[in-house]
Amino acid sequence: MSSLSRRKRRSTLDEVARRAGVSRTTASLVLSGKATTHRISEETYRRVQEAAQALDYSPNLLVRSLQRGRTHVLSFFNAFRLRAVNDLYMDRLSTAVERAAGKLGYDVLVHCDFSRPPEETYRFLNGGRADGLLLFAPLPDDPLLPLLRRSRLPVVLLNARDCEGTLPSVRDDVESGMRQVAETLVALGHRRIAAVIEEGSDFRDAVPRVRLLQRYLRELGGDLPEHCIHSYWSERRQVLDHLLSEPHPPTAVFCWRDWLAYRLLEDCDRLGVEVPSQLSVLGYDGLHWPATTRHVAASVHVDLNALAEAAVYLLHQYIVGEREDTADIAIPVQLHFGTTLDAAPASSRI
Numbered sequence: 001m002s003s004l005s006r007r008k009r010r011s012t013l014d015e016v017a018r019r020a021g022v023s024r025t026t027a028s029l030v031l032s033g034k035a036t037t038h039r040i041s042e043e044t045y046r047r048v049q050e051a052a053q054a055l056d057y058s059p060n061l062l063v064r065s066l067q068r069g070r071t072h073v074l075s076f077f078n079a080f081r082l083r084a085v086n087d088l089y090m091d092r093l094s095t096a097v098e099r100a101a102g103k104l105g106y107d108v109l110v111h112c113d114f115s116r117p118p119e120e121t122y123r124f125l126n127g128g129r130a131d132g133l134l135l136f137a138p139l140p141d142d143p144l145l146p147l148l149r150r151s152r153l154p155v156v157l158l159n160a161r162d163c164e165g166t167l168p169s170v171r172d173d174v175e176s177g178m179r180q181v182a183e184t185l186v187a188l189g190h191r192r193i194a195a196v197i198e199e200g201s202d203f204r205d206a207v208p209r210v211r212l213l214q215r216y217l218r219e220l221g222g223d224l225p226e227h228c229i230h231s232y233w234s235e236r237r238q239v240l241d242h243l244l245s246e247p248h249p250p251t252a253v254f255c256w257r258d259w260l261a262y263r264l265l266e267d268c269d270r271l272g273v274e275v276p277s278q279l280s281v282l283g284y285d286g287l288h289w290p291a292t293t294r295h296v297a298a299s300v301h302v303d304l305n306a307l308a309e310a311a312v313y314l315l316h317q318y319i320v321g322e323r324e325d326t327a328d329i330a331i332p333v334q335l336h337f338g339t340t341l342d343a344a345p346a347s348s349r350i
Contacts, residue, residue: 011055013028013031015055016031016051016052016055017048017051019051019054019055020044020048020050020051021047022044026048027051027052030044030045030049031048031049031052070131070319071128071129071130071131072107073107073108073109073129073130074101074106074108074109074130074131074132074133074134074312074315075109075111075125075129075132075134076094076108076109076110076133076134076136077121077125077133077134077135078090078111078137079135079136079138079139079160080136080137080202081114082114082202083112088259088287088289089257089285089287092287092304093136093304093307094110096304096305096307096309097308097312100305100308100309100313101312103309103312104316106312111125118143118144118147119147121144122144122147122148125144125148126151126153131319132153132154132156132315132316132318132319133148133153133155134156134158134311134312135148135155135156135157135158135160135167137158137159137160137204138157138160139160139201139204145162145167149162149164149167154315155167155168155315155318156169156170156311156315156318157170157171158170158171158307158311159171161328166326167326168314168318168325168327168329169327169328170307170310170311170314170327170329170331171307171331172307172330172331172333173330173331173332173333174208174212175212176330176332177284177300177302177333177335178209178212178300180300180333180334180335181213181216181254181282181335182213182216182217182219182220183216184341185217185252185280185282186217186220186221186222188252188280188342188343188344189344190222190251190252190344191222191223191251192250192251192252192344193217193224193228193252193253194230194243194250194252194253194254195224195228195229195230195253195255195256196229196230196232196239196253196254196255196260196264197210197229197230197231197232197256198231198257199231203256205256205257206256209256209284210224210229210254210256213254230242230243232260232263239264239267240264240267240268240271240273241267241271244271244273249279250279251278251279251280251344251345252280252281252341252344253280253281253282254282254283255281255282255284255297256283256284257283257284257285258283258284258286258287258288258289258297258299259283259287260283261281261282261283261298261299261340262283262289262290262291262297263291264281265281265291265293265297265340266291268281269293275339276298276340276341276342277342278345280298280340280341281297281298281340282299283297283299283300284299284302285301286299286300286301286303286336287299294339295338295340296338296339296340297340298335298336298338298340298341299335299336299338300333300336301333301334301335301336303331303332306331310329314327314329
């Protein structure tokens with residue numbers, strides 16, 4: 001038999017037992033760490049271990065998981081159903097999930113094939129390969145949600161709420177974050193405020209964040225009129241040129257995510273706009289995206305490590321039966337000024 005053929009076929013417990021000259025049961029007890037309990041001699045223990053090493057034997061973990069009812073694996077499914085190249089947010093979040101899972105003794109199974117229909121995807125998620133599921137950012141009409149609500153599979157939504165209140169969730173406290181933005185802008189004297197969003201299902205947090213900003217600004221006596229909300233893509237990236245051409249240009253611009261804030265800051269550098277003395281720029285997430293600007297964008301900082309740790313620990317609690325309630329956990333956020341947020345120009349307050 002060639003070495004390639006040997007690599008294609010796993011060694012079996014029966015082969016280990018024959019090589020060691022013991023019964024299959026004895027070999028199983030040794031390799032499962034039960035030799036001392038069953039008073040297996042040191043000589044027999046040694047022969048079995050040597051045979052297993054010579055045959056490169058490893059127990060079938062799927063079978064063992066079925067026997068024990070646990071795989072110590074968590075599934076991670078991105079409800080966006082895509083993974084863009086150089087996506088700093090998902091890179092950081094995925095790393096944080098991996099670390100959090102490892103601390104609790106889990107591995108992470110990341111689902112990457114998004115071509116399957118919902119029912120087939122559900123079968124993969126609920127097929128016994130993982131103890132529970134972290135579902136990232138599903139929309140309210142995601143076809144997986146009705147299936148998961150009826151399932152016995154432990155599930156935690158990450159950065160989303162279940163509109164029916166059936167599935168537990170962990171998310172950043174966006175309400176607090178946008179209130180901090182509104183309060184800070186008003187306290188700094190900004191009255192002419194604009195917002196920049198991106199439209200489409202891939203940018204599902206854009207409009208909700210801006211709507212919260214509008215709400216909190218109104219409560220504080222400020223305003224963010226609809227005509228001051230601009231789409232980055234529909235205006236062909238000429239947002240800043242458009243804003244500066246207005247009779248009363250804004251003194252502060254909120255960008256729904258940091259990637260957009262850094263693109264706007266690059267445009268400020270291109271047009272000679274002084275930040276923050278002439279224009280304050282704010283983002284959301286607390287991520288420093290690669291950019292040519294020297295600035296660090298003011299941003300609502302989301303602790304992705306804390307987000308991942310809370311989600312993984314909550315899922316672990318459901319897996320081991322420590323809790324049965326439908327938790328909705330909001331992770332605190334904090335507005336960081338960076339180098340792009342300051343008081344409104346005195347002339348704009350007249």
